[in-house]
Amino acid sequence: MQKETYWSRFASDFEERNKYVVGKKDMHLILNKISEQKNLKNTLELGCGNGTYSKVLASNTDNLLATDLSDKMVEASKARLKSFSNIEVEKANCFDLQYDNNSFDTVFMANLLHIIPEPEKAIPQINKVLKKDGKLIILSFTAEGMKLINKLRMFYRYLKTYGKPSPHAQTLYLENVENMLIEKGFEIKGSELLGKRMKAIFIIAVKRT
Numbered sequence: 337m338q339k340e341t342y343w344s345r346f347a348s349d350f351e352e353r354n355k356y357v358v359g360k361k362d363m364h365l366i367l368n369k370i371s372e373q374k375n376l377k378n379t380l381e382l383g384c385g386n387g388t389y390s391k392v393l394a395s396n397t398d399n400l401l402a403t404d405l406s407d408k409m410v411e412a413s414k415a416r417l418k419s420f421s422n423i424e425v426e427k428a429n430c431f432d433l434q435y436d437n438n439s440f441d442t443v444f445m446a447n448l449l450h451i452i453p454e455p456e457k458a459i460p461q462i463n464k465v466l467k468k469d470g471k472l473i474i475l476s477f478t479a480e481g482m483k484l485i486n487k488l489r490m491f492y493r494y495l496k497t498y499g500k501p502s503p504h505a506q507t508l509y510l511e512n513v514e515n516m517l518i519e520k521g522f523e524i525k526g527s528e529l530l531g532k533r534m535k536a537i538f539i540i541a542v543k544r545t
């Protein structure tokens with residue numbers, strides 16, 4: 337399987353770095369929103385990083401399979417999540433999911449869709465592994481709806497924290513992502529921008545075909 341090189345460098349302290357870039361208040365708000373997602377049953381998380389959202393999802397899932405392309409992130413998540421009896425962590429590439437068809441009730445992805453090349457190519461893979469009527473939950477930071485001053489401040493914090501942006505990073509817009517999902521057989525159940533100074537797209541979609 338392909339090797340991840342950009343995010344792997346931050347595996348040991350990704351959550352802390354991210355909290356600084358996003359800001360504590362917006363991070364808190366976003367994590368609260370994720371914790372409100374109940375009864376997720378058998379869940380696959382893609383691009384789990386070092387487990388920030390996995391910890392929150394764990395209380396609302398029967399089983400959580402937290403995955404990432406980066407060996408270093410997988411290693412860090414395994415260590416950080418070892419006390420959770422319903423979480424397993426392993427390596428997976430969102431463009432080539434090796435799981436049975438129709439096997440998950442929920443797929444969750446946070447801050448993955450806006451950093452991968454050709455995000456539309458990941459959606460059919462998700463559709464394949466989700467059960468019919470299964471749920472796809474997408475959270476992804478965006479510049480949509482952000483004031484210019486907040487964009488500049490965030491960009492400065494990002495450069496200070498991570499250096500040059502990741503090669504495929506792009507701004508995703510709610511409407512574009514909704515259309516991408518509808519085209520690939522999903523029905524949109526909820527769609528909103530989260531956050532005050534920082535913004536994140538938050539979409540809940542259900543597999544219909």
Ligand SMILES: C[S@@+](CC[C@H](N)C(=O)[O-])C[C@H]1O[C@@H](n2cnc3c(N)ncnc32)[C@H](O)[C@@H]1O
Nearest residue numbers: 340343383384385388404405406429430446447
């Ligand atoms: C911006 S980080 C987000 C991590 C975590 N979801 C969070 O929000 O805290 C993006 C993550 O996606 C992973 N990633 C990159 N390309 C991937 C791919 N093709 N499949 C799965 N994960 C990938 C990276 O290794 C990294 O951990």
